[in-house]
Amino acid sequence: MNIKDAAAASGLPAKTIRYYEEIGLIRPVRSENGYRDFSEADAHKLTFLARARGLGFAIEDCRALLALWEDRDRASADVKRLAEAHLDEIDRKIAQLTGLRASLSDLVRRCHGDGRPDCPILTDLARMGTGAS
Amino acid sequence: MNIKDAAAASGLPAKTIRYYEEIGLIRPVRSENGYRDFSEADAHKLTFLARARGLGFAIEDCRALLALWEDRDRASADVKRLAEAHLDEIDRKIAQLTGLRASLSDLVRRCHGDGRPDCPILTDLARMGTGAS
DNA sequence: CTTGACCTTCCCGTGACTGGAACCCCTATC
DNA sequence: GATAGGGGTTCCAGTCACGGGAAGGTCAAG
Numbered sequence: 001m002n003i004k005d006a007a008a009a010s011g012l013p014a015k016t017i018r019y020y021e022e023i024g025l026i027r028p029v030r031s032e033n034g035y036r037d038f039s040e041a042d043a044h045k046l047t048f049l050a051r052a053r054g055l056g057f058a059i060e061d062c063r064a065l066l067a068l069w070e071d072r073d074r075a076s077a078d079v080k081r082l083a084e085a086h087l088d089e090i091d092r093k094i095a096q097l098t099g100l101r102a103s104l105s106d107l108v109r110r111c112h113g114d115g116r117p118d119c120p121i122l123t124d125l126a127r128m129g130t131g132a133s
Numbered sequence: 134m135n136i137k138d139a140a141a142a143s144g145l146p147a148k149t150i151r152y153y154e155e156i157g158l159i160r161p162v163r164s165e166n167g168y169r170d171f172s173e174a175d176a177h178k179l180t181f182l183a184r185a186r187g188l189g190f191a192i193e194d195c196r197a198l199l200a201l202w203e204d205r206d207r208a209s210a211d212v213k214r215l216a217e218a219h220l221d222e223i224d225r226k227i228a229q230l231t232g233l234r235a236s237l238s239d240l241v242r243r244c245h246g247d248g249r250p251d252c253p254i255l256t257d258l259a260r261m262g263t264g265a266s
Numbered sequence: 267c268t269t270g271a272c273c274t275t276c277c278c279g280t281g282a283c284t285g286g287a288a289c290c291c292c293t294a295t296c
Numbered sequence: 297g298a299t300a301g302g303g304g305t306t307c308c309a310g311t312c313a314c315g316g317g318a319a320g321g322t323c324a325a326g
Contacts, residue, residue, distance in 0.1 A: 004272070014273095019314060033322060035273055051258045056233050059313070069255045076252035080244045083254055087241060090234045094227060100189050101223045104216060111213045119209035121216055122202045125184045137303075151305090152283060166291060168304055192282065 006038040010046035017046060025049060025063060057086060139171040143179035150179060158182060158196060190219060 006028075007014045020026050021036070026045055028036040038046075048069060052062045064082060068074040110120045139161075140147045153159050154169070159178055161169040171179075181202060185195045197215060201207040243253045 002273075013315080015315060016313080018274095023313095033273080035322085048258050051260075053313090055237055055258075056230075065255070065258065068252075069258070074252070076244055076254070077246045079252045079254045080241060080246035083237060083241045083244070087234065087237050090230055090237065094230050094234065097189075097223055097227050097230070101220065101227065104188055104220050104223065108213060108216045108220060111209055111216070113210045113213035119201075119207070119212045121209070121212045122198070125181050125188075125198065125202070135304075146284085147304095148284060149282080156282090166304080168291085186282090 001038045001043065003036050003038070006036075006043050006046055009043040010050050012046055012050050020046070020049065023059070025059075025066065055086075056090065061086065134171045134176065136169050136171070139169075139176050139179060142176040143183050145179055145183050153179070153182065156192070158192075158199065188219075189223065194219065 001009070003014045003017055006012075006017055010017070012020075017026075021028065026042055026049075028038045028042050031037045045066065048066065049062055052065050053059075057065065061082060065079065068079050068082075107121045107124055112118075134142070136147045136150055139145075139150055143150070145153075150159070151169075154161065159175055159182075161171045161175050164170045178199065181199065182195055185198055186192075190198065194215060198212065201212050201215075240254045240257055245251075
């Protein structure tokens with residue numbers, strides 16, 4: 001199938017598929033006219049990649065997952081390790097965003113938000129670490 | 134003061150400060166030898182920027198906040214609007230990460246994680262949208 | 267024969283920096 | 297005066313994962 005069908009099958013944009021070939025994630029064969037010719041296996045790989053990326057795995061993680069997927073003798077422990085590391089990273093991001101949300105929410109709450117120029121958000125942003133203004 | 138002192142005062146790397154000058158966030162004067170010469174006001178602005186960036190505001194948001202901060206007649210409503218939009222974005226990110234975390238956590242939980250090759254994580258990642266394998 | 271949809275490669279731009287090369291300036295020491 | 301070091305400066309390239317768009321080849325239909 002041509003790239004557009006592979007795109008439709010996997011849900012990835014054609015540009016992204018070309019990029020994935022460029023960095024060696026997939027290797028579709030070429031037709032005589034130079035067009036990429038995707039097999040069902042290629043389309044399946046692309047779907048796999050789309051899902052893994054959708055779960056937030058970095059490209060290099062996806063490469064590793066793909067290799068594990070293609071390796072019939074892989075140990076599930078390898079996969080689990082990768083997934084757990086990723087889970088930890090997600091937890092860190094959530095924690096950071098939550099803390100950040102709390103700070104900002106506090107600032108917003110204290111801002112009267114009318115026409116008066118006195119604004120605690122800006123005042124706080126301007127506050128020096130040592131307390132000097 | 135020289136760039137290193139400005140960096141120490143604001144907590145930003147010197148490279149970042151040069152970048153901020155390049156994109157017009159700050160405009161330190163130059164000494165005769167061509168060195169940047171940061172005033173106290175410059176250092177204060179850099180601290181402001183460091184804090185705003187630390188709260189996750191994009192550079193262009195920081196530019197707007199800085200302008201509001203420098204505008205003595207600004208309305209706090211403007212600032213609040215910016216901050217609330219940012220808060221919404223943070224909430225969206227947290228929601229997305231939380232959903233993603235749930236999916237991945239479920240996969241990890243179901244993975245026995247031993248030497249057996251059978252791994253639900255990879256199986257799920259490979260699953261086609263229509264259910265075909 | 268032309269139109270239009272599709273494909274190809276190539277290059278530039280994104281955001282917010284970071285690293286490094288090549289070179290200038292200033293002070294201190296021998 | 298030479299040298300060493302620790303500043304500073306500019307410019308270029310790279311990051312991550314693509315997206316936009318130009319210039320041009322290919323194919324099926326009318």
